[in-house]
Amino acid sequence: MNKAFxxxxxxxxxxxxxIAKTFGCARFVYNRMLADRIQHYKETGKSLNNTPAQYKKEFEWLKEVDSLALANAQLNLNKAYKNFFRDKAIGFPKFKSxxxxxxxxxxxxxNGNIKVERGYIKLPKLGVVKIKQHRDVPDEYRLKSVTISRTPTGKxxxxxLYEYEKHIEPVEPEIIVGLDYSMKELFVSSDGTSAEYPKxxxxxxxxLKREQKKLSNCEKGSHNRTKQRIKVAKLHEKVANQRKDFLHKSSRQITNAVDVVCIEDLNMKGMSQALNFGKSVSDNGFGLFVSMLDYKLREQGKQVVKIDKWFPSSKKCSGCGEVKDALLLSERQYHCEACGITLNRDYNASLNIRSEGIRMLLA
Ligand SMILES: [Zn+2]
Structure with a gap:
């Protein structure tokens, strides 16, 4: 099992x-490798297997930073390619700005190049850095990797990331829910509840939206604009933290209450829905929510069952199984012509997701 602190x-x-130099070098290597891969493919029709080491001859300064950071930039690029080939809707790897x-x-x-000891962390090329460790890490946890980040406000x-051995007894599935992605409410559950972001x-x-608008009205290069930019960045952080807290709480509640969560393997469905509405889905946090649920459930021998994204969860009637040819996004109620039931659209979908998940569990 893995756990990150x-x-x-x-x-x-x-x-x-x-640190700033390492950010820059990792980004440089990532972009350079991507550019060369694109070029190579254009010229030969074949993929290129380039590595950061090749660039160190030409760009000597790359040798000055932590080489593992560059190796991880390569891994990230490989992952971006893999995701793209698995699901084209994710989009081709992008350059990092x-x-x-x-x-x-x-x-x-x-070989022990990283160590965390009371109040300090030892890192390659950085040496000893003060750390605010607000939680104890059990002794048997093995340190795997560290991601260093800087927020726009300079924190x-x-x-x-730690790895640890744990024997987990699988839980016999008794309580099973289906969750349907909802752009407005995060999700609607087959138990009749929904997750609503707090007030x-x-x-x-x-x-944040108001302040962003103000920022776009500030004169370029002005002192006010700089001030406003910092204000917006701070609000961004606040919003992101509040969202994360809420997602942790919500996923913890569900994990404690049920044995199996059935969910559409959807990221992309949410994305396209959001695009239809002309909004960014990233704000919703559903992807993060699913990964939180997944690891919290697995820690307890429980599980997430992912339903194929082509499963017609919205168009199907949860009462009689009839599938509609078409269902407009604007139709908030599901009305079945075949059996006559009328249900909230998302609730109907969550019931379908639940029964499809049960079918998959039994298969
Ligand atoms: Zn029906």
Missing amino acids: KFRIYPKTEQQIV KKSNHRSYTTNCV YYASI YYRQSLAK
Whole structure:
């Protein structure tokens, strides 16, 4: 089993410089490898297996940073390719922008190069960095990797991944729910409930939108614009943290209450729905929610059953099994011509997801 702990770290100025350099090099290697792969494919029709080592001759400065960070940049690129080939809807790997707010690199633990000891973490090329470790890590956990990140407001974090042995007795599935993705409410459950983001979160989100609008009206290069940008970045962080807290709470509640969660393997369905509405699905947090559910359930010998994304969960009648040819996104009620029932659209879908999941469990 794997478990990640995220702790705030306090690098000194010279360490911050090394971190910034490593972000830059990891991004450079990623982009360069991607560009060369695209070019190679255009010229030969074949894929290219390039590695960071090849670039170190031409770009000597790459040797100055943690080589494992570069190796992980390659792994990330490989993963992006793999995801793309598995599901074209995910889209072709993208270049990483210098302007991106998300800055991070990952390094691995080999031969004790990384150590966490009371109040400090030892990292390759950085040395000893102060860490705020608010939770104890059990002794038998083995450190695998560390992801160093910096938020737009200048806070540094180390997300430390541990591996541990645990014998988990599988739970006999008795309580089973189906969850249907809902853009507005995160999900609607077959037990009749739905997850609603709390009011304080919606308020923060609304405030963020207002402040973003203000920012876009600020004159370029002005002092006010800089001030407003920091304000927006701080709100972004707040919203993201509130969302994460809520997703943790919600996934914990479900994990404690049920044995199996059936869910559509959907990321992409949500994405296309959101695109239809002209909104970004990333704000909804459903993907993060599913991965939280997945590991929380597995820790207890429980499971997530993923339903094929082509399964007609919305078009099918949960009462009689009749499948409609078409169902508009605007139809919030499901009305079945065959058996006459009328149900909330998402609730109907969650019931279908549940029965399909049970069918898969028994198959
Ligand atoms: Zn029906």
